[in-house]
Amino acid sequence: MSGARHVLVVGGGLNALFAAVLLGRDGHRVTVLERDPAEAPEPEVAWEVWQRRGCGQFRLPHYMQARFRHLLEAELPDVADSLVAAGALRYDVLAALPAAVSGGTHDGDDRFATLTARRPVLEAVVARTAAAQPGVRIRRGCTVRALVPGQPALPGVPHTAGVVTADGDEVRADLVVDASGRRSPLPALLADLGAAPPAEEQEDGGFVYYGRHFRGTMPDLRGSVQQWYDSVTVLTLPADNGTWSVTIVGSSRDQQLRALREPERWTAAMRCFPLASHWIDAEPITGVDAFGGPGDRLRRLVVDGRPIVTGLLPLGDAAAFTNPSVGRGTTIGLLHALRLRELLRSSDGAHPGEVAQLWAQDTAAAIEPWYRATVSTSCSRLAEIECDRTGVPAAPDDRWAMAKAMSAGTRRDPAVLRMQLEIAGMLALPPEVLSRPGAVERVLAAGGGAPRYPLPGPARHELLAAAGITVPA
Numbered sequence: 001m002s003g004a005r006h007v008l009v010v011g012g013g014l015n016a017l018f019a020a021v022l023l024g025r026d027g028h029r030v031t032v033l034e035r036d037p038a039e040a041p042e043p044e045v046a047w048e049v050w051q052r053r054g055c056g057q058f059r060l061p062h063y064m065q066a067r068f069r070h071l072l073e074a075e076l077p078d079v080a081d082s083l084v085a086a087g088a089l090r091y092d093v094l095a096a097l098p099a100a101v102s103g104g105t106h107d108g109d110d111r112f113a114t115l116t117a118r119r120p121v122l123e124a125v126v127a128r129t130a131a132a133q134p135g136v137r138i139r140r141g142c143t144v145r146a147l148v149p150g151q152p153a154l155p156g157v158p159h160t161a162g163v164v165t166a167d168g169d170e171v172r173a174d175l176v177v178d179a180s181g182r183r184s185p186l187p188a189l190l191a192d193l194g195a196a197p198p199a200e201e202q203e204d205g206g207f208v209y210y211g212r213h214f215r216g217t218m219p220d221l222r223g224s225v226q227q228w229y230d231s232v233t234v235l236t237l238p239a240d241n242g243t244w245s246v247t248i249v250g251s252s253r254d255q256q257l258r259a260l261r262e263p264e265r266w267t268a269a270m271r272c273f274p275l276a277s278h279w280i281d282a283e284p285i286t287g288v289d290a291f292g293g294p295g296d297r298l299r300r301l302v303v304d305g306r307p308i309v310t311g312l313l314p315l316g317d318a319a320a321f322t323n324p325s326v327g328r329g330t331t332i333g334l335l336h337a338l339r340l341r342e343l344l345r346s347s348d349g350a351h352p353g354e355v356a357q358l359w360a361q362d363t364a365a366a367i368e369p370w371y372r373a374t375v376s377t378s379c380s381r382l383a384e385i386e387c388d389r390t391g392v393p394a395a396p397d398d399r400w401a402m403a404k405a406m407s408a409g410t411r412r413d414p415a416v417l418r419m420q421l422e423i424a425g426m427l428a429l430p431p432e433v434l435s436r437p438g439a440v441e442r443v444l445a446a447g448g449g450a451p452r453y454p455l456p457g458p459a460r461h462e463l464l465a466a467a468g469i470t471v472p473a
């Protein structure tokens with residue numbers, strides 16, 4: 001291919017691997033440098049044997065959205081096939097719901113189906129595909145600790161010509177991609193290179209997750225995979241090979257919920273949710289994993305209209321990290337990796353400053369709207385559960401009122417359910433769905449004026465009492 005480049009990817013997580021496969025197939029030479037030393041095992045044993053200290057969420061609950069399956073089947077169908085062969089689950093939320101809620105099967109409902117798996121299984125499949133891809137080399141146990149300065153392409157703006165590893169190896173490339181995740185060391189690396197600081201927007205994490213994996217016969221879906229209750233959210237997330245996870249999500253300021261780390265209390269708490277409690281009637285394959293959720297962060301390397309560095313592009317979580325409460329990170333990352341492939345296709349021979357600008361524009365157009373929608377939902381939900389916990393009212397929030405009406409309406413109007421699934425599955429952004437003729441009226445008719453928590457479930461004091469959590473007087 002003309003315009004083939006040597007692309008060096010920092011980090012070897014999901015997005016690095018997706019990018020490596022996509023760019024390798026376009027004829028680029030790709031070198032992936034991953035800090036964790038362990039080679040990717042066969043997907044069948046990945047859950048049992050793969051240790052990935054560099055990725056804190058590696059063994060924590062993951063669920064892929066419907067858009068993820070759409071992108072995979074369209075762009076990487078062999079990866080979708082390999083996932084299915086490794087036991088990934090094609091999960092059709094609508095088909096799984098009772099017909100009284102879904103309204104039966106309609107034309108086009110297939111679009112809501114996803115393909116999902118536990119994170120180690122998913123990553124092992126993508127890693128195996130990347131390792132077999134001609135032109136791709138994956139070096140594990142290789143930490144990047146510095147950027148190599150190149151000839152500046154713009155006056156006063158450092159250029160990156162490669163990286164230096166912890167062993168002192170200098171690896172040069174035509175383009176460096178930072179895919180080192182939410183803990184990306186990029187600001188420090190840029191400072192050492194003499195670059196101005198990136199522009200960053202950050203939101204407080206604020207959620208804490210108490211999750212547990214199970215194995216057995218996949219339980220039936222009585223509510224949605226995400227259910228809102230007084231001061232907590234419950235997630236029931238199907239995965240591969242007859243496994244799934246169940247998670248109670250609360251506010252990280254909620255000291256009382258910390259007792260849910262104990263399996264007995266967690267189990268007693270889960271028994272309070274009639275639409276979800278049957279998901280724990282199976283063999284647990286983990287204890288209760290507690291994880292204080294990280295906040296959202298958007299990082300830009302074009303500041304005030306001018307690149308702060310050239311020759312380096314941020315990808316996936318390193319560019320836009322969304323807190324896990326709505327499970328969008330892997331889908332956003334795959335979208336971003338596909339945009340990177342398009343950028344390299346269209347920018348053959350372009351000036352490095354122009355490449356930096358185009359990437360910033362692409363990220364703003366394709367990724368930022370999902371980042372903002374996710375931040376909006378999670379900030380509002382966090383404010384609501386903080387209000388549940390403290391009794392201090394949250395500020396009025398019209399967008400959240402509409403999201404709540406839509407959520408309540410999903411139980412009463414199958415058309416509203418489908419609107420909500422489009423948004424949750426990342427098939428359409430909320431403004432797109434709500435701007436359709438009659439959509440707002442339909443949502444309000446079905447869910448406007450519903451109680452704050454329409455699903456059957458405990459009040460906060462009942463939940464705490466059931467879990468044996470004492471409330472200080």
Ligand SMILES: Cc1cc2nc3c(=O)[nH]c(=O)nc-3n(C[C@H](O)[C@H](O)[C@H](O)COP(=O)(O)OP(=O)(O)OC[C@H]3O[C@@H](n4cnc5c(N)ncnc54)[C@H](O)[C@@H]3O)c2cc1C
Binds near residue numbers: 016056182318329
């Ligand atoms: C608790 C939790 C639950 C989540 N649940 C979901 C979910 O249900 N659905 C969903 O879609 N998303 C979920 N996510 C988000 C998802 O995990 C991320 O979006 C995804 O992992 C991002 O992939 P990445 O490749 O960008 O980064 P990562 O997967 O974090 O990979 C980054 C890699 O870079 C390596 N690295 C770091 N620094 C260096 C260095 N200096 N040199 C070399 N290598 C380096 C690390 O070792 C790591 O392997 C969740 C996240 C969390 C925290």
